[in-house]
Amino acid sequence: QVQLVESGGGVVQPGRSLRLSCAASGFTFSSYAMHWVRQAPGKGLEWVTFISYNGRTQFYGDSVKGRFTTSRDNSKNTLYLQMNSLRDEDTAVYYCAREGDPRHFDYWGQGTLVTVS
Amino acid sequence: QSALTQPPSASGSPGQSVTISCTGTSSDIGGDNSVSWYQHHPGKAPKLMIYEVNKRPSGVPDRFSGSKSGNTASLTVSGLQAEDEADYSCSSYGGSSNYVFGTGTKVTVL
Numbered sequence: 001q002v003q004l005v006e007s008g009g010g011v012v013q014p015g016r017s018l019r020l021s022c023a024a025s026g027f028t029f030s031s032y033a034m035h036w037v038r039q040a041p042g043k044g045l046e047w048v049t050f051i052s053y054n055g056r057t058q059f060y061g062d063s064v065k066g067r068f069t070t071s072r073d074n075s076k077n078t079l080y081l082q083m084n085s086l087r088d089e090d091t092a093v094y095y096c097a098r099e100g101d102p103r104h105f106d107y108w109g110q111g112t113l114v115t116v117s
Numbered sequence: 118q119s120a121l122t123q124p125p126s127a128s129g130s131p132g133q134s135v136t137i138s139c140t141g142t143s144s145d146i147g148g149d150n151s152v153s154w155y156q157h158h159p160g161k162a163p164k165l166m167i168y169e170v171n172k173r174p175s176g177v178p179d180r181f182s183g184s185k186s187g188n189t190a191s192l193t194v195s196g197l198q199a200e201d202e203a204d205y206s207c208s209s210y211g212g213s214s215n216y217v218f219g220t221g222t223k224v225t226v227l
Contacts, residue, residue, distance in 0.1 A: 004162075035216070044120060044221040045155070045163070045206050050214065059214040062118070100168060103210040104153035108162040 002026040002107045004096050009112030012086055022079040022096030022109060030054070030074035033099040036081050038092035039111075048094070049081065063089075086116045118211045121146065121219035128225040129197045137222045139190040139207035145217055147188035151210040154183060154192045157221075158203045166205075167192060194224070202226045 008020040022034070036048040049070040050059040058070050069082040079096050093111040100106030122140040129135040139146065139154075146152055154167040165174050167183035170190065180195045190209070194201050207219035 037218075044123075045157075045208070045218040046120075047208075047216040047218060050216070061215070095163065097163075100165070102169060103149075103151035103216070104165065104168040104208065105155070105163075106165050106168070106174065108155075108164070110160075110162045 002098065004098065004107060004109035006094060006096055006109045006112040009094065009114045011115045011117060014087060014116055016086055017082070017084045018086065018114060020081040020083070020094055020096075020112060020114070022081075024077045024079065024096075024098075027098070029072075029077040034070075034072065034079045035097045035099060035105060036070060036079075037095045037097055037105065037108075038090075039095070040089070040092040043092075046092075050099070051079070083114070086114075088116050090114065091116045118145075118215045118217045121207055121209060121217055123205075123207060123219040123222045125220070126223045126225065128227055129194075130227045131197055131199065133197050134193060134195045135197060135224060136191050136193045137205055137207075137224070139192070139209075139219045141188050141190075141209055141217070143188060145188075145209040145211040146185065146190050148212065149210045150185070152183065152185055152190040153208045154181075154190075155206045155208065156201075156203045157206065163206070197226050199226050 095111045097105035098107040155163040157163040171183040211217040
């Protein structure tokens with residue numbers, strides 16, 4: 001079965017960096033586009049990034065553009081999110097999600113908490 | 118891109134129906150059929166319930182249905198059950214390589 005497991009969250013000071021990982025299993029990872037979605041405390045879900053199946057195309061939400069970078073290693077079935085210049089408002093649970101056709105999120109991980117403080 | 122607008126809460130007794138609205142603009146919901154809905158229990162992974170406005174993934178009960186009119190999409194849960202108590206969020210492709218989510222609705226089964 002499809003499984004997505006995020007890791008790398010924790011407490012980090014403002015201005016510092018953190019890298020999240022998402023380990024995928026149960027499907028052909030290299031065939032699917034992937035996303036990062038976050039949920040701040042008491043807030044709704046917010047789309048963060050998209051990366052194409054081969055890693056050649058990335059898109060970013062306005063709130064993270066220029067600070068966050070998404071990448072993937074298809075040989076390791078792993079998705080990454082490099083977060084730089086972190087701000088208080090980046091505090092959230094970060095989920096990785098697989099893209100279904102067309103343009104929805106068909107499987108999600110359980111999330112990893114990032115606290116910027 | 119602004120978040121889609123959902124009511125903060127909705128409720129119904131077991132066996133009743135509840136409908137959640139999701140209002141966007143002609144740039145997202147009104148201009149694209151990639152509206153989807155997610156069920157989210159605290160501490161768990163969100164679950165896809167509806168995609169492409171009204172399609173159900175395998176395993177999702179047919180008590181869940183979706184529709185769209187203009188810039189507003191809706192999720193209806195018929196025959197409410199205790200396990201349906203959760204947060205529900207809508208989503209739409211917003212054009213220009215952007216995706217947008219709703220503000221979220223907490224459904225309570227009375």
